[in-house]
Structure formats: C-alpha cells, structure tokens
Amino acid sequence: MTTAALPAVAALLLGASFTSPPKASVACVECHATSTPGIVSDWRLSRHAAVSVACADCHGTEHKGAADAAKARLPGPDTCARCHATQVKQYQGSKHALAWAAMMAMPTFHYQPAVLTDGLKGCGGCHAIGLREPADQRAISRESGRDYGAGSCDSCHTRHTFSVKEAREPQACKSCHMGFDHAQWEMYDASKHGVRHELVKLGALPSTASAPTCQTCHMQKGDHGVMTGWGFLGVRLPLPDDPQWKADQTTILKALGVLDPSGKPTTFLEVVKGAKVARLTNEEWQAQRDRMIVACKECHAEGFVRSQLKRGDQTLREADRLMAEAIEIVAGLYRDGLLKKGKEQRFDYPNVLQFHDSGSPVELRLFAMFMEHRMKAFQGAFHNSPDHALWQGWSEMKRDLVEIRAAAAGLRRVRDGERRAKP
Ligand code: HEC
Numbered sequence: 130m131t132t133a134a135l136p137a138v139a140a141l142l143l144g145a146s147f148t149s150p151p152k153a154s155v156a157c158v159e160c161h162a163t164s165t166p167g168i169v170s171d172w173r174l175s176r177h178a179a180v181s182v183a184c185a186d187c188h189g190t191e192h193k194g195a196a197d198a199a200k201a202r203l204p205g206p207d208t209c210a211r212c213h214a215t216q217v218k219q220y221q222g223s224k225h226a227l228a229w230a231a232m233m234a235m236p237t238f239h240y241q242p243a244v245l246t247d248g249l250k251g252c253g254g255c256h257a258i259g260l261r262e263p264a265d266q267r268a269i270s271r272e273s274g275r276d277y278g279a280g281s282c283d284s285c286h287t288r289h290t291f292s293v294k295e296a297r298e299p300q301a302c303k304s305c306h307m308g309f310d311h312a313q314w315e316m317y318d319a320s321k322h323g324v325r326h327e328l329v330k331l332g333a334l335p336s337t338a339s340a341p342t343c344q345t346c347h348m349q350k351g352d353h354g355v356m357t358g359w360g361f362l363g364v365r366l367p368l369p370d371d372p373q374w375k376a377d378q379t380t381i382l383k384a385l386g387v388l389d390p391s392g393k394p395t396t397f398l399e400v401v402k403g404a405k406v407a408r409l410t411n412e413e414w415q416a417q418r419d420r421m422i423v424a425c426k427e428c429h430a431e432g433f434v435r436s437q438l439k440r441g442d443q444t445l446r447e448a449d450r451l452m453a454e455a456i457e458i459v460a461g462l463y464r465d466g467l468l469k470k471g472k473e474q475r476f477d478y479p480n481v482l483q484f485h486d487s488g489s490p491v492e493l494r495l496f497a498m499f500m501e502h503r504m505k506a507f508q509g510a511f512h513n514s515p516d517h518a519l520w521q522g523w524s525e526m527k528r529d530l531v532e533i534r535a536a537a538a539g540l541r542r543v544r545d546g547e548r549r550a551k552p
Pocket residue numbers: 153154156157158160161164184185188189190191192193194195198199201202275
C-alpha cells in the first residue's frame with residue numbers, strides 16, 4: 130500500500146467512504162493539506178467528501194494560492210440552498226434566520242463595541258446564526274476586508290465535517306443557549322431529561338433508553354424552522370384572558386417600549402412583528418404549543434404533558450406579577466421626576482431593552498430582574514429544572530423586588546432631605 134492511500138483507509142475505518150476530490154478541487158485539497166491540514170482531514174471525514182462535494186463547490190475556483198486568498202468565496206445559506214433547498218427554506222422561516230436583525234433592533238445596540246457585534250466576539254458571536262446584511266455595511270468587515278461568519282448553516286453541524294450526528298447532540302446548541310439570559314443548556318443538563326441523556330451516553334442506560342434532546346422537542350423530524358410559543362421575552366398578543374395577568378403583561382410591554390406609558394402601541398411594535406419576537410394571534414401561539422405537545426407525547430401521556438406545560442405558563446404568570454410590581458415602582462420614580470429619560474428613551478418610563486446601558490442603579494437592577502431572573506424562572510419551569518425555576522429565578526426576583534423598593538424609598542428620602550435643606 131502506498132502512503133498516499135492511507136487517508137482513504139483511515140476514512141473507510143471512520144465510516145466515510147473516500148473518493149478523490151473532483152477535478153475543480155484537486156489543487157485546493159493538495160495545497161490545503163499542507164496549509165490547513167485540519168480542514169482537509171475534516172472534509173475527508175464528511176459525507177460531502179464521500180459524495181464528491183468539495184472545496185470549489187462552496188468556495189468557488191477564483192482563488193489559486195496564498196496571494197489571492199481574498200478571492201475565495203465565503204459561503205452562506207444561499208450556497209447550501211443549491212443542494213439543500215428544504216433545510217434552507219425551513220431555516221428562512223425560523224427564529225434563527227432573524228437573529229441578526231433582532232440583535233440590531235435593540236435601542237442601545239450601537240453602544241456596544243463593534244468588535245463584539247460585527248466582530249462576532251459578543252452579541253454577534255451568537256447572533257451570526259441569523260441572515261446578515263452585506264459586509265460593506267459593517268465597520269469591522271470593511272476594516273479587515275473579510276466577511277467571516279456569514280455561514281449560519283455551520284452553527285450546529287460545524288465546518289468542515291458538516292456532520293448530522295454532531296447536530297443531533299444537545300451540545301450543538303450549547304455555545305449559544307447558555308448563560309445569563311437563556312440558560313437552556315444548564316437547565317436541560319440539570320433536568321431529568323438531560324441526566325437521562327448523559328447516562329445513555331455513559332452507557333449506564335441502554336443506548337435505546339428514551340432521553341429527549343433539545344432537537345427532540347425543538348427540531349422534530351429534522352425541521353429547521355425553530356420557533357416557540359412564548360419565545361424569548363415571554364409575551365404574546367392577544368394578551369392573556371386572566372385580568373391580573375393581562376394588566377401585568379401590559380406593564381411589561383410598556384417596559385419593552387412596545388406600548389407607550391398610556392398603553393398605546395408605539396412604532397417599536399412593528400419591529401417586534403418584523404423580527405417575530407412574539408406570536409401575534411392565538412392561532413399562531415397555539416400552533417407552536419400543539420407542535421410541542423406532539424413531541425412530548427412520544428414518551429408521556431397527553432394529560433401529563435398538558436398539565437406540565439400549563440404549569441410553565443402559570444410560572445410565567447406568577448413571575449409577571451413580581452415583574453410588573455417592580456416596573457411600577459420604577460415608573461413611579463419617573464413620574465415624580467426622580468429619574469429622567471436617557472438619550473435612547475422615548476418616554477419617561479423604564480425600558481428594560483436598554484440592557485446594561487440603563488442610566489441608574491435601580492434600573493440596572495430592574496434589567497437583571499427581567500433579563501436574568503424572570504427568564505430563569507419561566508424557562509426553568511419549561512425545561513424542568515427546579516433549581517433554575519426557584520432559586521435562580523423566583524427567589525432572585527423576590528430579592529430584586531425588595532432591593533428596588535428600598536432603592537426607590539432611598540431616592541425619595543434624598544429628595545425630601547434636599548427639599549427640607551432648602552431655605
Ligand atoms: C497553492 C496553495 C493553495 C491553493 C491551490 C488553494 N489555496 Fe486556498 N489558501 C491557501 C492559503 C495559503 C490560504 C491562507 C491565506 C492566509 O493566510 O490568509 C488560503 C485561504 C483559503 C481560504 C480562506 C480565505 C480567507 O479569506 O480566509 C479558502 C476558503 C480557501 N483558501 C479555499 C480554497 C479553494 C476552494 C481552493 C481551490 C479552488 C484553494 N483554496 C486553493 C493556499 C491555497
């Protein structure tokens with residue numbers, strides 16, 4: 130056997146059948162086997178290599194060597210669509226496709242350093258899963274002359290293995306769905322679902338023992354159109370029937386800038402609609418809920434499933450009660466002139482979508498209560514992690530509320546003291 134045949138043998142042993150690259154890619158593979166060997170060996174492991182889809186099919190043929198690397202095309206979903214129209218169409222209708230647009234729609238988005246957005250080191254690192262506007266509109270790409278990270282389709286089955294097995298594991302979602310405001314990975318990992326999956330992988334349970342992954346519930350039958358009923362912000366239209374919950378969600382919509390302080394819709398509502406931030410009809414919401422129930426019914430009785438999901442809704446309702454109370458306290462500070470609206474605020478009313486760029490400590494607390502603790506409470510309930518729902522969610526919200534109340538009282542005391550001090 131010649132040494133040249135070794136990669137082919139290795140590929141066969143690893144389960145991929147190796148064919149030599151198609152003509153257009155022979156030079157690419159040969160040269161890159163030296164310049165970027167990891168890319169070539171990953172590609173050799175891929176299904177693409179086995180079916181003769183190679184470098185030139187995705188990157189074109191204009192670049193021929195080190196000197197003209199910028200001529201290599203960097204593929205996005207449109208490139209994959211040539212051969213995978215079904216998945217691309219599903220993705221285009223998903224929340225993922227809107228990720229870049231939703232990020233840019235935030236009122237204080239432009240306060241973030243470009244390296245963290247365009248440069249993909251912060252917000253942009255995760256939101257690049259969305260469809261992006263051309264590089265020539267983006268500061269960092271203009272500067273470096275290269276538009277990396279437009280791939281989107283390499284978010285779950287990463288380049289250049291593009292492995293469907295990788296994409297089916299919950300870890301494929303982990304780098305983004307974790308942390309501060311969307312700790313779904315940690316919740317799943319702590320839930321019986323995640324534990325069962327882990328034990329199956331460790332061999333403590335048979336490989337066929339049932340254990341749902343993120344994909345079992347969110348990408349049924351490989352559907353790339355991910356979307357949920359409540360979504361990230363946990364609001365929807367029409368508002369809930371329950372009068373107290375309706376009032377509380379109205380308060381929350383004011384603090385999201387979707388309604389003005391008097392309750393009238395603002396122009397931001399159009400942004401919310403465009404980025405599909407909330408389901409806008411009962412039918413739309415119910416369709417997502419029904420889709421979820423189908424997933425659960427694979428392993429649970431329908432009555433069990435419905436009651437569990439209802440408890441998720443009820444947890445959100447309880448969390449909204451605390452949230453609305455806190456928003457009202459901070460709104461009172463605006464009404465009394467103790468807080469003044471910042472440059473990015475249209476109304477004298479708290480806005481939790483200003484993130485960490487809110488103007489005062491009491492509003493930063495309100496932001497954490499909304500973005501970190503309310504999220505943990507209801508997302509933890511839906512993902513069956515009692516620790517997130519209670520200790521990291523509900524319990525923290527109670528503490529936030531006490532501190533916000535104390536801070537508001539403090540601001541009033543200072544004002545009253547100043548008034549008394551005046552001659
Ligand atoms: C003679 C060697 C050689 C050949 C042939 C070659 N490349 Fe490259 N290619 C390189 C080198 C070296 C770089 C890295 C340049 C750098 O350091 O930025 C590169 C970079 C790239 C990049 C990254 C571009 C970027 O902006 O970072 C892609 C994609 C690429 N090559 C694909 C291909 C494809 C597809 C072919 C065949 C059509 C090919 N290469 C042929 C040497 C080669």
